[in-house]
Amino acid sequence: MKKRRGKTDIKEGDGEDDDVWWLFQRGRFSSFLCISVFALLVRVLVSMNPYSGAGDPPKYGDYEAQRHWMEITLNTPVREWYRNTTSNNLSYWGLDYPPLTAYQSYAHSLFLDFFHPDSVALFTSRGHESSLGKLLMRLTVLSSDILIFFSAAIYFVILNYSNRGGSSKEDMAWNLAMILLNPCLILIDHGHFQYNCISLGLTLGAVAAIFSKHELVACALFSLALNHKQMSLYFAPAFFGHLLGKCLRHQNPFLRVTKLGLVVIGTFLLIWWPYLYSVNSVLEVLSRLAPFERGIYEDYVANFWCTSSILIKWKRLFTTQSLKLFSFVATMVALLPSMVQQIKAPSDKGFLYAMLNSSFSFYLFSFQVHEKSILLPLLPASLLVLEEPLLFKWLTYFGLFSMFPLLCRDQLILPYIALLLLFVLIYHSPTAKLVSRHRDIPGGWKALIMAFLLLCTSIIHVIYLVLKPPNKYPYLFEAMIMLLCCSQFVVLVAYTNIKQWKLNISTGIENEKKVQ
C-alpha cells in the first residue's frame, strides 16, 4: 500500500492506511515465505494432537487405515493390493481409494520402513501406536502438504493476482493466507489424519493451469487428483463444462477435444497400468472404489438426504437401488445449471463458481457422503475469497461446525477453538481498503439473522460439550447441528448458483456491447 503511494509518504505516523501486511511491501517472495512458514507452523502444532482412533482398538480410525495401506503396499505385490489374499484381509481397512493413493502409500511406507520398520511390518504392526510412528506419519502428511498443496496455492495466487490486475499485494498475501490457513483442511489432514492436501492440491494445481491457459496440464493434474481420491469427481462437471466450452470456441474444436481426451486417457492408463492385464482386475479395483453397500448416508452429515430423513425415512421406504437413482438424478439436476453456464460462457471467475456449485451439489445430493466432504466445496470458496469474502467466512464457519461432532470424537476441541479464532483474526486483519469494503458485515435484517445464527451455534457448541442428550434421542444435538448447517449450505448454494448465472448475463451484455 505504502510503496505504491511513492516517496512522499515515508514519514512515520501517517496512520490512515495502516495495514497489517505492511511487512510485505518488499516483495512477493518474503510475504509468501512468511505466510507459508506460519501455515506450516500451525500444521505442526495441530499435528501434536491425537489422531482419529488413537488408543481405540480393535479397528482404530483413519490413521490406522492409512498406516495399514502402507503396510500392505510395502509387503505385497502391486496386483494384490486390492485383492483379498492371506496377507491382505480386505475387511480390515482394505484399500478403497484409487491407485495413486496406493502409490503414495507405498512411497511413504519406504520412508517409514527406513526409520521405523516395526510400524509397517506385515501382520505384527496392526494397530501399531508409538510416538515415533506418529511423528513419522505426521511428517508424511506435512511433506505432502508442502510439496503439493502449498506450491499449488502459491502458483494459483500469483496467477490470480496477475489476472485481476486491480488488487494490491496485500490482497494477494491475504488470499494466500486464507487458502493455506483454512481450519477445516488443517484439522482433518493434520489432526484427524488424512491426505486431502494431495488431491485438493492437485485440483488446485489444475485450476492454476487453467488460469494460465495450460489446458493440457490441467487435464493431467485433474486426472491425477481423480486417481488419488474418487471424491475429486465432485469437481469433474465444472472441469468438463469449462474445458468443453473453451474448446467449442476454439478454431478447431474437434482436434482440441481429442487432444484433451488423449491426455486424460494417457494419464489414466499410466496410473492403472499394473491392473490393465485383465478386465477382471480392473473390475476388482473399481468395485473397491464404489462402496454402495454402505447406504445413502452415514452418521449425521449435513446434506439433503440425511437432513430430510428426519421427516422421510429414506432408508426404510426405498431400496438402495432406487435411492441410488434418486441421488443420481438429484445431483445431476443440481449441477446441470452451473455446467451449462460454463459450456455457454466459460470464464475464469465463472469456472470457480462452477466448481463451488458442482461440488456443493454432490455434497448435498449424492450417494454416501461423509462430513469431511465439505472440504471439497471449501476449496473453490477459498479461491473465490477476494470476490466473496463473506461467503467464504460463513461457509468455513458452518463447514467447521458440521464437523464438530467428528472432531470432538477425535479429541480435537482445543485446536478447533484455536484454529477458528486464528481464522477469524486473519480474516479480519486490517488490510488494504479495497477488500475490507467488500468484507464489511452486511447491515439490517441480514446482520440480525447472522447474529442470531451465530448465537445459536455458540450455544449448541456449549450444549454439545456440557450436556448429555436425552436417552430417547441420543443424537439430538448432532441432528440440530446438521439441521443448522444444512440450511446454511442450501442458502449458500442457491446464492452461488444465481451469482454464477448473473455473471453470465453481465459478460453477455459486455460481449453484446463489444459487438455493437
Place this chain on the structure above:
Amino acid sequence: MERVRLVDLFWFAGIATCIKLLLIPSYRSTDFEVHRHWLALTSSLPLSHWYSDETSPWTLDYPPLFAYFEQFLSFFAHFIDPKIVDLHEGLNYTADSVIYFQRLSVIVSDLCLYYGVYRLSRNLGFWRRKMLLVLILWSPALFIVDHMHFQYNGFLLGVLLISLSFLEEEKDLMGGFVFAILLCSKHLFAVAAPVYFVYLLRHYCGGGFVKGCGRFLMMGVAVGMVFIVAFGPFLYYGQIQQVISRMFPFGRGLCHAYWAPNFWVFYIILDKVIAFMLRKLGFNIKAPLASFTGGLVGDSSPFAVLPQVTPLVTAISVVVAMSPCLIKAWKEPRREHITRWIAYAYTCGFLFGWHVHEKASLHFVIPLAVVAVQSMEDAQHFFLLSIVSCYSMFPLLFEAKEYPIKVLLLLLHSLLMWAGFTSHFSKVKASKTSVLTRKQGEIKESRQGKYSDTAKEGVVVVGWVGMSYLLGLLVVELWGVILQPYILGDSLPFLPLMLVSIYCSLGIMYSWLWQVKWIIKYT
C-alpha cells in the same frame, strides 16, 4: 487513532494467543511441577511455613510477591480441581485439569506483557509500533520458555516493560515503584538495580538539595512500602533468614548443567586447554573432582589450573562490566537512553553472573527490542542477537516432537525481522537519497538511477560476517542432530550442548561489546 492502536494490539496478541493455545499439549519441563507445587504450597500451608516446607524437592525460591501471585492463582485452581492444590496428593499430578489450568494461567498472565508493550509503543509511529508488537508479542524465545518449557517470564518481563515505559515518560516515581514490585517477584531482575539507583538518584532526585532529598525520601517510601508488603509478614514470623537462604542458593555452582552461553564458558574451556597442554608437557595436573558436565557441583574446585571463581568474583565482574553505563547514567541521566542502559545491565549480569540460566537472556533481548526499532544499526544488532539468544534456548526442548516447532518458530521470527527491517530501512534510505538528489538538481538522470539502485541494495540487515556466523549456527545444529550420532556414536554425549554454548556465547559477547561501544559513543 487510539482505537487503531488497540485493534493492532488485540490482533497481534490474538494471533499469539492462538499459537499459545495450540502449544498446550506440547512438552513441559519439571518447572511445570515446580509451579504446581507452589500452588499447593501457598494454598495449603500458613505463610510462616512457605519457605521452610520440604514436601517436594522443588522448594519455593522466588521472592514473596510471586508467592502471593501463586496463592492468588491457587484460589482458582482449588475451584477447578482441588487435587491440584493438595500438598501431598497433588505431587506430580498430570491430569488435563492441571495442565489446562496452568497453561491458561500463563496465557492470561501475559496480559501484563501486552500492557507493557502497549504503553511503550503507543506513542510510536505506525511502523515502529507494529514492529515492536512483532518483536515482543511474537518472540519465539517467549513461546519456547513460557508456553512450552513453562515459566511466567512474559508476565514478569511485562512488569519490567511497564516500569521502563514509566521511566521513558519521566514518571520516575511510578517507574521505581513498579521496579520494586518486579524485584519482589523475581530477584534475578536485581542485576539492573544499580542502574536504576544511579539513574533515579540523578534524574529524579535532582534540582537542589532540599527538593532532591524530598524526592529521595518519596522514592524510598514507595520502594520501601513494596518491600514491607512483600517481606514484612516473613519478618514478623522470624522467617526472613530462611527466605533469604532459599532465594540465594549459592551452593548450586558457577554454571548450570547446561552452560548458559556466557563469559564463564570461555573460562572453563581455557582451563581445560591449559590443563591439557601442561599434561602434555609432563606436569602432573590432577583432574578436578567436580565436573561441569555432571550437573550439580559441590564445594571442591572444578578448575584444574585456573583459580576458583566465587560468587563475589562474579558480582565484582558484573559491576565492573556495568560501570560504563553507570558512569554515563551518573553524568547525563537522559530518559531516552534508560531502556538501553537497563538492557545493557542485564547483558552484563548474564555474561558474568553466578549460576546463570540460558533463559535469562530474555531479560535483555526483550528490552532491546524496544531499542531495535530506533535505528538501522540497532536493528542489525538485534537481528543477530535475538536469533542467537533464541537458538541458545533450543536445548531446553530436546524431544523429537517439538523439534520442528522450535525450528519453525525461529525461522518465522528471522523472516519477519528480515522482511520488516529491510522494507522499512530501505524506504528510509531511499527517501534520504532522493532528497539528496533533489537538492543537487543538476545531477544527470543516470546518476539518479544509480542512487536509487544503491538505495535498494544498500540495506543489509546482516553483513557477510554476521551471515557466516548465523550459517555457523546451522552447522552446529547439523552436527548435533545428524553428524555427531553418525560419526561419534554414543561417545561424548555432552559435546553438542557444549558446542551450542560456546558458539552462542561468541554471539552474546559480540552483542555485549557492541552495546558497550554504543553506550560509550552515543549516550
